[in-house]
Amino acid sequence: MTYDPENIFAKILRGQIPAKKVYEDDHVLAFHDINPQAPVHVLVIPKGAYVSIHDFGAKASADEITGFFRAVSKIAAELGLIEPGFRTLSNSGLNAGQEVPHFHLHLFGGRPLGPMLARPPAP
Ligand code: 5GP
Numbered sequence: 001m002t003y004d005p006e007n008i009f010a011k012i013l014r015g016q017i018p019a020k021k022v023y024e025d026d027h028v029l030a031f032h033d034i035n036p037q038a039p040v041h042v043l044v045i046p047k048g049a050y051v052s053i054h055d056f057g058a059k060a061s062a063d064e065i066t067g068f069f070r071a072v073s074k075i076a077a078e079l080g081l082i083e084p085g086f087r088t089l090s091n092s093g094l095n096a097g098q099e100v101p102h103f104h105l106h107l108f109g110g111r112p113l114g115p116m117l118a119r120p121p122a123p
Contacts, residue, residue, distance in 0.1 A: 001093075001101060003049040009102035013047060023075045027067035030075050030107075039110025040079055040086070044072055050103040052092040072105060081109040087116075 004010075011017040012031065019031035022042050033041040046068050050056040056065070076086055086109035091098040 001051045001055075003051050003055075004101055005049065007100055007102050009043075009045050009100050009104060010049070013045070023071060023078070025067065025071060027064050028071040030071065033106070037106075038108040038113065040081065040108065042075060042079070042107040044068070044075060044105045044107060045102060051101050052098065052103050053090040053105075054092055056103045068105075072107065076107060076109075079107075079109065081107070084109065085113075087113045 008017060012019045013029060019029075021029070021031050023030040023044075027047055028044060029047060030042050030044045033043050046056060046060065046064055048056075048060060048064055050060060056068075060068075072088065076082055079086075086107060089106045089108070090104065091106075
């Protein structure tokens with residue numbers, strides 16, 4: 001998949017669409033999800049143009065990758081999620097139902113989060 005610079009997170013990065021910012025540094029932006037699935041639901045995105053976690057892992061520089069995961073840790077700590085626990089998730093491609101084609105890590109917390117995956121719909 002080629003990167004679409006008109007995707008919604010690219011527009012947030014360019015300041016064309018507002019977002020409730022949680023954290024920002026040279027490599028990373030984090031903001032609240034518009035449709036939260038838990039009391040804490042934050043999206044962490046790299047500033048570089050990567051479609052998915054696969055694209056990011058394959059093409060991003062070591063600095064970008066290190067910066068990204070250092071930021072995830074910092075954000076989780078700042079949100080008070082380390083002791084109670086939290087979940088991260090990244091949807092990649094069709095089977096995962098990825099909606100926005102700019103790599104993002106969901107960060108969920110604030111309550112017990114239940115089973116790791118939803119049951120598939122009954123046949
Ligand atoms: P995906 O399904 O791609 O893993 O997740 C995309 C996420 O982006 C969804 O949880 C959705 O609620 C969130 N989202 C979509 N559009 C916007 C937006 O304009 N602003 C914010 N803050 N979140 C959005």
